[in-house]
Amino acid sequence: MAEQEIDVVVIGAGAAGMMAAATASQRGRGVALIDHSERLAEKIRISGGGRCNFTNTQTAADRYLSRNPHFCKSALAQYSQHDFLELVNRYQIAWHEKKLGQLFCDDSAQDIIDLLKAECDAGGTLWRMGTSIASVEQVAGGFTVRSSREHWRCQSLIIASGGLSIPPIGATGFGYDLARQFGLAIVPTAPALVPLTFDPKDLYGELAGVSLDCEARAENGPAFRENVLFTHKGVSGPAILQISSYWSPGETIALDLLPGRDARQLFEEAKRSDALLPNVLADWLPKRFAQAFCAALVDIRPMKQYRPAELEQVAARLHDWQVVPCGSQGYKKAEVTRGGVDTNALQSKTLAARNVPGLYFVGEVVDVTGWLGGYNFQWAWSSGWVAGSHA
């Protein structure tokens, strides 16, 4: 196969790769965008329940996990949530704010895919979908990229192949392997924004299906007050997905099931009543949950028959239920991958590898992981734009 020359090859036509290709090609660079999947940007399509939570108005570096918490600042400042929103508005895509600064499409995530595709087309990006990569080698002045369709020789190579979550729609460890090939370190990866599983003995049988306002915390992370959803396997819902990014196997999580309220005061007021304990709690918690939760700790009796120590035990557990999850639901259910290409090996202002001229890493493959709420797409847009501006 004859070698063809091009300025930039981008591997991975997801969120970050399309942004990088659009930016570089609109600067007048010749760009080939390669993806092994036949379908474009499947993760955008399924994101945000089909409506793509495309950014967050509160985007700031403290919403990201990374070994170097300052690394993402430069890219987020160079291309911010306001810049992406301006682009969305230019395409007249209808959107709304759901909660906590989370911006969603009114209609469909396809609007965001169409926007990025149009931006790539505006720059004349060459599309190479359904194309697998056979090898990448460094040569004088750049790289050779051998794909199943053609051989490219390029000056710049942008790796935007994403993380490991949801393998059936195209996730692979390609970016990590390529980073290792070029001597870049990888921060150990793990599923993040993922439901956690409990040992059945820790999960009271009838809790499945119950959803509650909760404040959840992992040992080494901030507290998140949002909903928690009990499932047959453990816990899910936004509060749990958030803390899962900070959780490691063997660590304890703590749940306050009555945040901002005081179970001790409630019990004090009702301590002489004939009402059953779960019925008292049912003012504040779903009845089914109150019943199962109390029954796991004490016999169900009228309030006036409890010793203070028994009520104290229930109150303490409600405000600080400590559980050691037995695992997570893994990459099959994780929204993102934590860890990735070590930011120490990259320049924060350009996303270029420090020791390999012309090589860039963008998006989820980098050790920058956002909270739930549109932060991961914003990182994809910001890092893709920055690399596309320099490659």
Ligand SMILES: Cc1cc2nc3c(=O)[nH]c(=O)nc-3n(C[C@H](O)[C@H](O)[C@H](O)COP(=O)(O)OP(=O)(O)OC[C@H]3O[C@@H](n4cnc5c(N)ncnc54)[C@H](O)[C@@H]3O)c2cc1C
């Ligand atoms: C169910 C779900 C819902 C989500 N919802 C949201 C949300 O609402 N808001 C938000 O901010 N984030 C959300 N995320 C996270 C978000 O989708 C990712 O963080 C984001 O897509 C990462 O962008 P990326 O371009 O780095 O990787 P991706 O978008 O995953 O793109 C990587 C691309 O590389 C390609 N590729 C992989 N391996 C190879 C290879 N070997 N050769 C060639 N191509 C390859 C893939 O086919 C893919 O097209 C969600 C994730 C999931 C799974």
